[in-house]
Amino acid sequence: MARVDFAFGAPDRLLTxxxxxxxxxxxxxxxxxxxxxxxxxxxxxxxxxxFESTAFVPHTYADDPLAAQTPVLLTSAAPQPSMASGDDAxxxxxxxxxxxxxxxxxxxxxxxxxxxxxxxxxxRQRWKHYKAEGHAxxxxxxxxxx
Numbered sequence: 001m002a003r004v005d006f007a008f009g010a011p012d013r014l015l016t017x018x019x020x021x022x023x024x025x026x027x028x029x030x031x032x033x034x035x036x037x038x039x040x041x042x043x044x045x046x047x048x049x050x051f052e053s054t055a056f057v058p059h060t061y062a063d064d065p066l067a068a069q070t071p072v073l074l075t076s077a078a079p080q081p082s083m084a085s086g087d088d089a090x091x092x093x094x095x096x097x098x099x100x101x102x103x104x105x106x107x108x109x110x111x112x113x114x115x116x117x118x119x120x121x122x123x124r125q126r127w128k129h130y131k132a133e134g135h136a137x138x139x140x141x142x143x144x145x146x
Contacts, residue, residue: 003136004109006123009143013114014044016142017093018051020110024091025057025071030084032062032106033074035095041074044095048072078102097122099129109135115143 010016017033024031035041041061048057059072062083067073073083079100084090089107094100103109109130113123131137 001133001135002104002106002109002130003138004111004130005138005140006111006113006127007140007142008113008120008123009141010112010114011142013095013112013119014040014047015051016112017044017095018047018055018057020112021048021059021072021093022052022055022057028071030071030090031073031093031110032079032081032083032090033059033072033093033095034076034079034100036076036098037096038076040095041076045074079106081105081107094126099126103130104133104135 007016021031021033033044048059057072058070059074060066060070062073062075062077075083079092079102081090091108091110092103092106093110094103111123111126113119127137
């Protein structure tokens with residue numbers, strides 16, 4: 001079973017996602033970023049280029065020819081650990097409102113939840129889904145660190 005980390009209370013979900021992806025890239029973890037919402041992935045792609053002036057996070061879409069050499073992949077298709085490059089098991093950053101059916105194939109699943117009531121309700125449903133599947137759940141309150 002996967003370890004699932006929920007980070008609750010993110011003031012800006014996509015900015016926090018960029019920070020998380022940058023941190024894991026620097027730790028040599030491959031990350032697959034998933035959302036069925038192509039426009040959200042486009043916004044995330046653009047934000048990864050400019051969220052911090054000194055940060056560089058190599059990323060591309062999973063269907064790009066350079067995907068095999070890129071540590072951070074974006075996809076709106078069912079995420080698979082095999083999409084990622086490297087020898088280590090890929091981690092999944094789920095930016096979707098639903099749990100992808102393939103989530104359990106990942107060693108780690110990361111969920112970032114903003115302060116918005118609708119997003120919190122959706123995250124609670126994902127929490128229940130992961131719990132029912134037997135994953136190890138961990139909650140982190142980001143609002144306490146601000």
